[in-house]
Amino acid sequence: MAQQASPRGTFLKIADAVKARIEADPHMTELPSAADLMRDYKISRGVALRAFGVLQRNGVAEPVPGGRWRVVRVDERTDRRSLDERIAAIITDEGLEVGAAFPSASVLAARFGVSRPTVTKALDRLEAAGVLASGGQGKVRTVRAVPNREERS
Numbered sequence: 002m003a004q005q006a007s008p009r010g011t012f013l014k015i016a017d018a019v020k021a022r023i024e025a026d027p028h029m030t031e032l033p034s035a036a037d038l039m040r041d042y043k044i045s046r047g048v049a050l051r052a053f054g055v056l057q058r059n060g061v062a063e064p065v066p067g068g069r070w071r072v073v074r075v076d077e078r079t080d081r082r083s084l085d086e087r088i089a090a091i092i093t094d095e096g097l098e099v100g101a102a103f104p105s106a107s108v109l110a111a112r113f114g115v116s117r118p119t120v121t122k123a124l125d126r127l128e129a130a131g132v133l134a135s136g137g138q139g140k141v142r143t144v145r146a147v148p149n150r151e152e153r154s
Contacts, residue, residue, distance in 0.1 A: 012051035015042055019052065020061055023072055032062055032070040068115045084113060084123040089132055089148045103133055103142040 015038060023029050033041070038049040053070055056062040062070045066084065082090070088109060091097070106124060110117040124142065127133045134145040 011044060012048045013055060015044060015048065015052040016055035018042070019056060020059070023061060029072050031068075031072060032056070034069055065115075066119075068119070084115065084119065085126050087113065088120070088123050089127055092132070092144055092147055097144050097147075099144055099146065101144045103144055105141075
């Protein structure tokens with residue numbers, strides 16, 4: 002009688018396989034998507050998500066709001082600020098002044114590696130906080146106020 006593969010622990014095997022891929026590729030910065038794992042290992046979405054959870058508990062990966070899971074390496078420093086805070090930091094980092102044009106959502110999406118709708122939500126929050134002024138659809142956003150440290154923390 003042939004022994005059937007047990008579905009229990011499949012997520013652990015997937016987590017081990019992904020961890021081995023991370024260790025083999027020192028330049029790997031983000032994990033494969035859940036869809037990629039589902040296709041490659043012929044597993045359900047739930048099993049893929051449980052594998053991601055194991056990697057997170059082991060300190061190998063962490064979720065990125067609005068993006069894929071990111072690889073956590075002990076020797077690398079990762080910016081863990083929210084997207085709103087990182088976008089607001091552009092004003093001070095690049096020396097933008099009140100009234101200056103602000104980069105578009107498409108430019109910011111490419112810069113931070115997230116989707117344009119995710120950036121748009123962050124920009125909307127910064128507009129609500131009074132940091133940016135919306136120019137309307139098709140218009141350039143401008144800096145309304147230069148954030149200080151208390152507003153960004």
